[in-house]
Amino acid sequence: MSERPVECSGCQKPIKYCYKVIEGNAISTSEMCADCPILTSKLRQGPQSESEEMQSQVLCCHKCHTTIEAIQRNSPLGCSECYLVFEGLIIEELLKQEAIAPRLRASIEVNRSIPLHLGGSPTKAPQEITLSKRLQELNSALNEALNKEQYEEAAYLRDQIKELMKKEHER
Amino acid sequence: MSDKLPPTLSTRTPWEEIKNPIWPMTSFILRRSVNPYLFPAQLDEAMASQALSLFQEAFTHVKTLDSPKIFSSNELTPTERELIAEHFLEPAKLQKSGPNQAIVLDNPSTFLGLLNFDDHLELRMFTTQEDWEVSWNRLCQLEKELGALLDFSFNPRFGYLTSSLRDCGTGLKIRAHLHLPGLILKGQLDESLEAAQLEGNRALSFEADPGEFIGDLLHLENSFSIGIPENEILSSLIKSASHLAISEKKAREELKTEESAHIKDLVGRAFGLLSHSYELHAKETLGALSLLRLGLSLGWVEGLKDSDLSSLYFFARRAHLHHLENQTISQEELPHKRSQFLREKLRESKLTF
Numbered sequence: 001m002s003e004r005p006v007e008c009s010g011c012q013k014p015i016k017y018c019y020k021v022i023e024g025n026a027i028s029t030s031e032m033c034a035d036c037p038i039l040t041s042k043l044r045q046g047p048q049s050e051s052e053e054m055q056s057q058v059l060c061c062h063k064c065h066t067t068i069e070a071i072q073r074n075s076p077l078g079c080s081e082c083y084l085v086f087e088g089l090i091i092e093e094l095l096k097q098e099a100i101a102p103r104l105r106a107s108i109e110v111n112r113s114i115p116l117h118l119g120g121s122p123t124k125a126p127q128e129i130t131l132s133k134r135l136q137e138l139n140s141a142l143n144e145a146l147n148k149e150q151y152e153e154a155a156y157l158r159d160q161i162k163e164l165m166k167k168e169h170e171r
Numbered sequence: 172m173s174d175k176l177p178p179t180l181s182t183r184t185p186w187e188e189i190k191n192p193i194w195p196m197t198s199f200i201l202r203r204s205v206n207p208y209l210f211p212a213q214l215d216e217a218m219a220s221q222a223l224s225l226f227q228e229a230f231t232h233v234k235t236l237d238s239p240k241i242f243s244s245n246e247l248t249p250t251e252r253e254l255i256a257e258h259f260l261e262p263a264k265l266q267k268s269g270p271n272q273a274i275v276l277d278n279p280s281t282f283l284g285l286l287n288f289d290d291h292l293e294l295r296m297f298t299t300q301e302d303w304e305v306s307w308n309r310l311c312q313l314e315k316e317l318g319a320l321l322d323f324s325f326n327p328r329f330g331y332l333t334s335s336l337r338d339c340g341t342g343l344k345i346r347a348h349l350h351l352p353g354l355i356l357k358g359q360l361d362e363s364l365e366a367a368q369l370e371g372n373r374a375l376s377f378e379a380d381p382g383e384f385i386g387d388l389l390h391l392e393n394s395f396s397i398g399i400p401e402n403e404i405l406s407s408l409i410k411s412a413s414h415l416a417i418s419e420k421k422a423r424e425e426l427k428t429e430e431s432a433h434i435k436d437l438v439g440r441a442f443g444l445l446s447h448s449y450e451l452h453a454k455e456t457l458g459a460l461s462l463l464r465l466g467l468s469l470g471w472v473e474g475l476k477d478s479d480l481s482s483l484y485f486f487a488r489r490a491h492l493h494h495l496e497n498q499t500i501s502q503e504e505l506p507h508k509r510s511q512f513l514r515e516k517l518r519e520s521k522l523t524f
Contacts, residue, residue, distance in 0.1 A: 063209065064210075066213075074336075076210065076212055077210060078209055078213040079209040079210055080204060080210075080324035080332040097337065116329060116340065117328065117397060118400045119341035119399070120341070120401060122318055125314065125315045128307070128308040128311045128312070134304055156413060156420075
């Protein structure tokens with residue numbers, strides 16, 4: 001029969017969770033309420049240090065009150081300010097989730113302060129693709145395909161180039 | 172049933188005029204948040220309403236979109252929202268909409284704007300033509316117009332800020348929708364995915380279920396939104412998608428040459444299922460339509476155009492059927508209605524073997 005943890009012997013709150021630990025042939029079960037700090041520490045795989053406990057109690061976004069725990073649980077962020085408040089943690093999470101493009105990942109692991117964003121900005125909008133740029137890319141890809149003797153791919157690219165030239169001529 | 176939605180949404184499907192049957196569609200999605208508002212999930216009623224009014228006002232001033240219409244979520248019935256979701260090949264999100272959210276559609280129904288969903292603005296544009304750069308350029312134009320009217324949340328370190336970490340940076344998602352029955356039937360899909368050098372991109376199935384490609388439809392999308400500029404996301408994805416499209420074309424040519432009895436049998440059974448069943452469920456329908464499309468491309472089916480078959484991918488789905496019938500169909504009746512509809516559509520077609 002499962003029981004509350006020893007530390008919770010005085011707790012009167014209704015049981016919400018059953019926590020089962022299986023080690024080899026031994027199974028131990030505890031029952032806990034929804035707010036149980038023992039459950040929280042078990043889920044963190046160990047008790048929090050006092051400083052960790054203080055940090056997680058103190059550090060939340062002043063604007064939307066998103067907490068460290070929410071970010072670690074991969075919950076959505078609450079506001080743009082969270083990116084400033086939790087900058088370091090967000091980079092860790094992005095690395096953990098492998099969400100940063102590979103070519104930057106290795107550099108970030110070594111130096112956390114390098115810029116992450118390489119795209120457009122409000123003052124420099126994402127680049128539109130002009131016809132000449134598209135043709136340039138296709139020609140470059142065609143040469144690469146021919147060098148690699150990938151003739152089917154080369155034929156496909158050549159058809160795309162013809163199609164683009166035809167459209168431009170019609171225009 | 173729905174006379175408030177743009178006519179192009181209710182009477183036509185996106186795949187009626189596809190240029191490349193193997194690569195029928197490319198979708199672009201840009202996510203943006205707007206200062207000074209908290210992200211949508213954190214907004215209280217008053218601020219959400221205020222933010223929504225601001226965004227709606229901005230859309231009335233843009234010139235890029237052709238006759239945009241804005242619908243607040245509670246203006247649309249669940250079936251209308253599902254119709255939009257089916258049209259844009261976007262699953263669950265639209266059906267879960269709540270108050271202080273809105274949907275923007277343009278007249279050709281190639282643009283979908285989601286206001287106050289996961290982020291303040293989610294701008295989606297698709298094209299069924301091979302000149303995908305036209306759609307991309309239009310989206311860039313739209314983003315520029317809206318950026319002049321709204322203050323996008325931006326940080327030089329993390330780029331455009333979004334509620335989900337994975338979407339920050341460029342805030343850009345590109346999806347190439349590919350129809351690959353040849354590669355799947357020949358067991359060459361994994362090999363082709365590897366050869367397509369998918370690094371930076373990932374392959375998903377139609378309903379984002381990694382285990383199974385329903386209707387032999389594969390969505391190739393970029394995995395990274397941060398640490399890479401927009402033009403590289405574009406060129407990497409287009410390169411991988413082109414490679415897969417070429418491999419599929421080659422696989423189909425091989426199937427045609429081989430004249431495999433097994434493949435003909437599969438196509439024949441699919442034809443039989445669609446033209447003679449009394450009840451058809453969505454998943455089996457999409458699978459059978461895929462085989463029939465393959466059969467058509469191999470010259471084994473006549474009496475149909477590819478555009479007719481491609482459209483059936485949409486018309487066979489629940490909300491489209493409700494709309495065509497001009498009434499709500501019960502869950503029990505739906506499989507039968509679907510089969511009736513498809514039998515009618517395939518009446519003039521036949522197999523050539």
